[in-house]
Amino acid sequence: MEHLIEIKNLNVEFHTERAVTKALNGVNLTIDAGESVGLVGESGAGKTTTALSMLQMLPKPAGRFTDGDILYKGNSLMKMSERKMTDIRGNKISMIFQNPLTSLNPVFSVGEQIAMVLRRHRKLGKKEAMKETQRLMEMVSIPGERFNDYPVQFSGGMRQRIGIAAGLACNTELLIADEPTTALDVTIQAQVLMLLKELQKKENTALLMITHNLGIVSELCEKVAVMYGGQIIEYGLVQEVFANPAHPYTVGLLGSLPKLTGPRDELYSIPGTVANPQHLPSGCYFHPRCEHCTQECEKNSPKMIKLNENHYVACFRHM
Numbered sequence: 202m203e204h205l206i207e208i209k210n211l212n213v214e215f216h217t218e219r220a221v222t223k224a225l226n227g228v229n230l231t232i233d234a235g236e237s238v239g240l241v242g243e244s245g246a247g248k249t250t251t252a253l254s255m256l257q258m259l260p261k262p263a264g265r266f267t268d269g270d271i272l273y274k275g276n277s278l279m280k281m282s283e284r285k286m287t288d289i290r291g292n293k294i295s296m297i298f299q300n301p302l303t304s305l306n307p308v309f310s311v312g313e314q315i316a317m318v319l320r321r322h323r324k325l326g327k328k329e330a331m332k333e334t335q336r337l338m339e340m341v342s343i344p345g346e347r348f349n350d351y352p353v354q355f356s357g358g359m360r361q362r363i364g365i366a367a368g369l370a371c372n373t374e375l376l377i378a379d380e381p382t383t384a385l386d387v388t389i390q391a392q393v394l395m396l397l398k399e400l401q402k403k404e405n406t407a408l409l410m411i412t413h414n415l416g417i418v419s420e421l422c423e424k425v426a427v428m429y430g431g432q433i434i435e436y437g438l439v440q441e442v443f444a445n446p447a448h449p450y451t452v453g454l455l456g457s458l459p460k461l462t463g464p465r466d467e468l469y470s471i472p473g474t475v476a477n478p479q480h481l482p483s484g485c486y487f488h489p490r491c492e493h494c495t496q497e498c499e500k501n502s503p504k505m506i507k508l509n510e511n512h513y514v515a516c517f518r519h520m
């Protein structure tokens with residue numbers, strides 16, 4: 202079956218006057234139609250860079266693809282003309298950001314902004330676009346009469362729901378949500394996430410959920426990809442990976458979650474600091490923090506291996 206998205210050995214660097222940051226170091230990931238995938242890992246692991254690469258929106262001139270490819274339904278995004286890419290961006294692949302105020306333009310009403318997307322990508326006329334915008338706003342429980350209100354007139358939770366409506370405006374095939382609820386308080390967070398899940402299922406949109414929050418992944422996603430040092434080091438069905446984490450880093454991430462039931466253990470935190478992408482270690486990037494580290498781990502980089510149909514890991518302990 203053709204994948205909706207196939208990221209193959211993706212390498213991205215950021216070149217600044219001071220340093221070269223190796224943000225992505227051979228990312229491999231597939232997303233199929235309608236599938237929901239959680240992308241997790243500590244700050245700096247390369248999650249946002251992976252997402253921006255899919256939209257060909259790396260900050261320029263610092264961001265550079267140095268190797269690999271991204272296929273959208275079998276076609277290379279790297280080789281695509283800017284015109285075709287503009288059509289895919291915001292139409293087939295959309296992104297919801299952490300703070301929707303930065304992606305919503307303050308000088309246009311929210312209705313106008315969604316309508317603009319519809320007119321451009323779905324070629325709707327003015328009246329049709331307005332009607333469709335109001336339908337979308339109501340789908341995320343914002344009254345259609347608020348079409349002419351400006352972003353500042355909405356609460357944070359409402360703005361994020363508008364972000365979701367805008368993200369889904371064009372029969373989007375893949376919605377990328379980058380920490381979409383961290384700026385919201387917990388009850389509103391839960392509402393926005395439930396809505397996202399509901400709409401994703403209803404519209405059969407694939408979802409890439411970028412988050413630090415493993416609880417969100419277990420609620421919302423079928424699959425999970427764990428990132429470390431610009432690589433995916435464990436991947437599989439959420440139930441399988443969370444029940445039997447195979448990479449010591451994933452074990453650490455899951456161990457650092459507070460338990461709601463049972464005896465209260467000390468909260469575990471992974472020793473050491475996140476790999477520095479300006480000075481990556483030799484061998485397995487996690488080895489300086491790993492309690493199972495051997496000489497092999499210091500020297501060589503582990504390849505991703507299949508543990509079973511639903512579970513893959515890159516760690517010498519499993520080879």
Ligand SMILES: Nc1ncnc2c1ncn2[C@@H]1O[C@H](COP(=O)(O)OP(=O)(O)OP(=O)(O)O)[C@@H](O)[C@H]1O
Nearest residue numbers: 215222224243244245246247248249250260263478
């Ligand atoms: N425009 C840029 N210029 C230079 N370095 C950058 C730039 N954008 C990102 N980086 C670096 O690339 C690495 C990966 O960053 P990225 O934002 O993808 O991580 P992340 O996993 O999304 O982190 P977070 O969870 O904090 O958002 C980091 O070391 C970051 O400092």
